Every structure is written in C-alpha cells, then in structure tokens.
Amino acid sequence: MTRYLIRRLLLAIPTLIGVSFFVFLSVRLVPGDPAIALAGELATPEIVAQVREDLGLDDPLHIQYITYMGRMLQGDMGQSIRSRLPVVDEIALRLPRTLLLTFASLLVAAAIGIPLGIASSTRPGSMFDTGSMIVALLGISMPIFWLGLMLMILFAVLIPDWLSLTSPVLPPTGYGTWQHMIMPVTALAANSIALQARMTRASMLEVLGQDYIRTARAKGQYERTVVYYHALRNALLPIVTIIGLQFGTLLGGAVLTETVFSWPGIGRLLVDSIGYRDYPVIQGTVFVIAVGFVLTNILVDVLYAYLDPRIQYR
C-alpha cells in the first residue's frame, strides 16, 4: 500500500508538469496583452514597452517557461502583476477560505444526499421517493448564481421585512463568521445533494436486488442491518467516486459562489486575475487547483481498497 501511494505520488509529478505547461501556454494564447491591461488603454507605447520589459514578457516563450519552472521548484510562483505581491502569499491567504467552503459543502451534501438516496431506494415508487427525486432534479437544474441571489433576497430582504426586523437574518455577502457560511454553503451544496441522492438511490437499488440481500433478509435480519450493513457498504463504491469528482466540481462551483457572495477565496482570485491577464496569479491558482484534483483522485483510489477488500494495490 505504501509503495502504491509513493508510486502514485511520483506519477502525479509529470501530470503536474504537464498542467503547468498547458496553463503557461494557454494564458499566453488568450488575446490581450497584460502590459496593456496593466498600463491601461491610454498608456503610450513607451510605457507599455517598459511594463512589458518589467514583466519579462519580452523574452522568448521557452525562456519565460524555464524561468517560471526554475522559480516554481524553489517554491516561488512569481509576483502578481496587479498587486505586486508574491503569488504564494495571494494564494495562501485565500486557499483556506475556499477549502472551508468546499469541504463544508461536501459534508453537508453527503450528510443530506446519501440518507435521502437510501431512504428513496428503500421505498421505490413511493410518494417520498418521487417527491425527493423531483426535488433532486430541481437541485441539479438550478444555477448556483441564481439560487445564491434568491437565498440572499430571502434572508436579507424578505424575511426581515415579514418579521419587521431592522437587520437581515443572515449577512448577504462577505466572510468572517459562521453566519456568513450558511448561504454560500447551501447554494454550493444544493447541486451535490441532488447528485449524491440520485447516485445513492440508483446504486442502492441495484445492490438491493442482489441475491445476498435476499439471503440476508431470509435469515431474518433487521431491515436496518440489511440496508445499512449489507447493502450500503457495497453501494458505496460509485458514491465515493462521485464525491471525489464532486470535490473538483465544487472547487469549480466555488468560483461562481465566491463571486455571488463576495467570498474572498481562490475562485474569485482566479476570475479577477483572468480579467486582468495577471499571468503569474492565473498560473499559480490553476496549478494549486490541479494539485487539489490529483490528490483527491489518489485519495479516492485509496478509499476503494478500504471499501472493497477485493481491490488490492501493489
């Protein structure tokens, strides 16, 4: 197992080098000159040239890439064009906030989505099943930014209005207290809840139709034991895969959620930097997100082995 882990981690290195190269190239292929973005459209050619030189954008691409990789190996991602602060600092400031949002949403989604899916699967075709699957469909269909704004209007404007409060029930935007988290986490989790509920239901229905479940029932075991002990464990594999993938989707969704709720995380940093053609920050942010993806994938693979003893890694 340890050897497997080491091998996977080593294999991740070429992936990440590939990612860094791809990002490096793609930000430079997008039309728009960061020197002009930084200096503004009014700047004289003289100033634009000076800015370009300062940013090292005069060098040939391969030299720029080598410089960039050389610095990366020393843990230096360069300096933000916009704020002139080290990219590492910019990311270190914001990454924990995004992770907080992402993990909270993942937990909430799993805590609601999986039980909902199980409950539906044990009563297929019932009112409860149909109802919860309709709700799940809604959850998948609702765009995050729309749901976010609706929540905001509800908790910050409408409810205080109905109750004649002088202040909103929840702070509409920002970051800081646990109250700030409720709406963004709800908005971000809604989609995953729905997806996990549907996935759990499908996976459970398949397992519940198996012979060994009938055997378990025939032995006279409690229905609860059958469902949670025998069925769920075997149904978990696809669910874990989905959760792993969801982590990535949630990181992506965090870009939208962070924008709507002014949550100062890495997603918004990325969006702002793209608008500003802040190459070093774009590269750094995408790289960190890619690392997150790769690590999650490895983690999911490792979890497989725990969930299903038939899977062994060498």
Add this chain to the structure above:
Amino acid sequence: MKHKTKRVFFVLGMVVSLLVMAWQPVVAQEGSTLTIASGTDIENTNIHIVTSSPSFSVLEHIYEPLFSMSPEGELEPLLAESIEATSENTYEIALREGITFTDGTPFNAEAVKANLDWVLNVDNAATFRFLLVVGGEPAEVEVIDDLTVQITTATPFAPLPAHLSHGSLAMVSPAALDEGSDFLATNAIGTGPYVLGQWDRGERVVLERNAEYWGDMPDIETLIFSVVQEDGARIVEIEAGTVDVAVRVPPADMSRLEDNPDINVEVTPGLRTIYIFFNTTKAPFDDVRVRQAVNYAVDQAAIVEALFEGAALESTAPFASPIFGYSEQTPYSYDPDRARELLAEAGVEEGTTLELYHPTGRYIQDALVADAVRAQLSEVGLNVELRTLEWPQYVPFVRAPEEENEVQFAMLGWGTPTVDADYALFALFHSSEHPPGFNGAFYDNPDVDALLEEARSTLDPEARLAAYDQAIATIWEDAPWLFLYSEIQVTAIRNNVSGFVVHPDESLIATGATKE
C-alpha cells in the same frame, strides 16, 4: 422506535439551543462608519500606478493632488494655493504652508518635485505619465523655494492645472517613494483626510480618519469600501441596509430602488461619450452630407430609452456635459426623410452596403447599440453589415495608419479623466492626431486645429471657453461622428446618509458625508 425519536429530538434540541446561543444579530455598523459596496477591489495602494476608478475612489481619501476638480467642473486649489503663468510656457505654483504627510515628512516643493519626477521616470511605468508630457516632451519641474515649484512645458499648455488635479498626480510622502514600488504597493502615506487602516485583499479596504488632517475634519470616522462584485448582491446589500452606498446600480433595478423609501437613487452624468466615427478619407463618408444623413437617420433618444432605460444621456456635444469647455449643441433630429434627401443629393444609391465595426463587451450594451444603428440605417436604404471584434484586436484595428486603415465607420468610447475639453477634443479632432493617434475619423479642419491650439495655450478660462464653443459648433456641423450618447452613473445611497458625493469622474467622495 419511541426511544429513537426521543434521541433525535434531544439532538435537535441541543443543536437549536446552540444556534440560538451563538446567534449574533447581523447589524449594520452604527455611528460614524460608512460602508460603500464597491464593485471591484483596489489594484494596489500606489496612486501613481493604479488605473481603475475604484482604486482612485479609495486612494483619493488618503492622497491629495495639488488641485481638485469639483463635481461642477470648477478647478480649485488643494495642496497648491495658486498657479500663475510666468512666461508663455512656464507656470509657478505656490504651495500651501504647514502641511505634513502622515509619516511626519513635510509637504513642500521638494515633495512635489519628487512625486512628479517619479511619474515622469519611464522606469516606473506610470500610465498617466502622459498628463505631464506636452508636445512630446516631458515637463520640467524645478524647486524655486520651499513652497514654490516651477513647471516648464515644451509648448504653452493651459490644461496643466486640470492635469495636476488628476488622482494619479496626487502627492505621496517622499520618504515612502524612497522605499520603492513594493513598499508603495501596500502602504499609503499621504496628506489626506483619511489614513489606510486595513486592506483585506479582495474583501475590503478600511480607512480611518486622519486626526491630524490640515483641512476640514470629516464627520465619518471609519470608511469601509467593501468589495461586492455581483450587481444583484450589491442591490441586496443596500436593500438590507448592510451597506450605506452601492455603486453601479443596473438600469433594470433603478425603478424598484426608487420605490424604496429608505434609499435614494442618485444619477450622475459620467465623463465617457460613446460615438461612431466616420472615416472621412473614404467614400461615402468623405462627403459631409452622408455623415449628416446618418446623424439624421439614427434616433439617439430611442436608443437611450430602449437600451438604457434612460440611464444614458443623448449627446449634445462631442463630450459629456460636466467637462470644462462644454457647449450645448442641438442634436440632429430624427428625420429619415431629410436623411434620404441628403443621401440622394450625395449620390449614395439605395441599398449601398456599408461595414460598421464595433467592439463587444467593452461598453454597456455596445453590440446592441450597433445593431440598433444598423436597423435604423436600413430604414433609409443603407445596408449595414456589422463587424464584431474582441477589444484587444479592435484597438489596433481602428487605430491603423491611413494606408492600412480599412474602417468605414466604427464605434468607440472616450472618457475624459481631466474633466477638461483639451483632453476630450485635441486627441480626437486635431489633425496631428490621425491614427495611430485617436483621431480615427482622420478629421482635418484647419479652423478647428487653430481653435484647439489657441485653447490649450491661454490660461484665461473665458478665452478658452470661447475657442471651444466655436470648435464644437464646427465639429458638430462637419459631423465626423455619428454622435450617440454619454454614460451616466447610478448610485444607491441609504437616506440616512447625506453629503456623499459621486463625482462625474466616477470617484466617490465621503469626506463631507454625515450619517444619522
């Protein structure tokens, strides 16, 4: 089963009571804190380097320029006391006495020279360096005595005080300048009514009142510029009362906010004019009748009403009304019959195909406006094809030199941050500014050239106004542009706040604000 239900209720009860105990009501900060929901964070704290209006809005509370331009377009001395022309291209500026930067460095002639030279130094790559470059030559700054500075320009240059009122030329402590760019990017040491309290990047900037301020002490102790990017979220914030001011209200939300008794919606004319220029060197737009015909054929008022819900102003001059030198012209009336007549006179046949270039996503509703123009011109028998380009490709395209220039007519916008007509007219209509300059119309009228030169070389405001008046009337008649509209700014302010000023140059000024 009963046992289990009990347990569930117990846990639920615990959770609810924990929540209740931990509940802190969300209250807007009381007293003398003013919170402004701004759309964008500041770029950094170096006022000589930043270029966006949200950055200037924040930093102009910390740094002050020599002169200030009032929202009414009046130039007033600020850190300077007066300016005088000692020869035709030399200006002597007397400075206010007894002012110190918040780090204790005295404000004096040396400080002014240090700042202007910093901006002029090409190595520092300051975008607004061009404000101090006249006739292609950088201005020369000399210290006469402790409180007198002399500025010499290559050619006479009346708009100099207006240029010195621009935020980018505000005064930074020379000691801070010596620390270098990295220091300036996160530290702000000026002479202004506020000091930088805290900058939570991407979140908010907190300013605290400068207890030692030399001028009128502001009433508000703490100013918070909170970054709320999403339009809808800013609206929710102002409705909920969690912020006192919300910028950039979308036109669609205006009427709803106006109905709210707790909120005032303020409409301020902006400094950016949107226009479509004609390439006057190419048929058919080398004929003034065709250019006028297009002006008659397009219903600007309808475009403003339909596409902006009134949140724009039909152009009555080649630049917006708050700018010094503005002279109101009668807009070309919407008269398709007159347009058809003029086109027939000029020999333009029905069904002539023209190409209209326009950017997309650069100005509010830009692509829709271009399409509206296309539709209206088809009414008078012109077949307009739209050519859409992304902004980074667009700029070099419309500014291509004459021999390579393929433009027939194209949409652009022009802001005038100095609030002075020289900036608005010289670059756009003087014959020395043909592309790659900004005079994309290749407009060339010796009378206008002479008037624009005269207006920039005399300090007498009356004489300048008279020259601009004549120049604008001529330009209006010559119609090198399809005159469209200028943008306006819509700001929502809670009605317990008074004295908050939205400047036409998009700055937000809280110095004179009070809050009940």
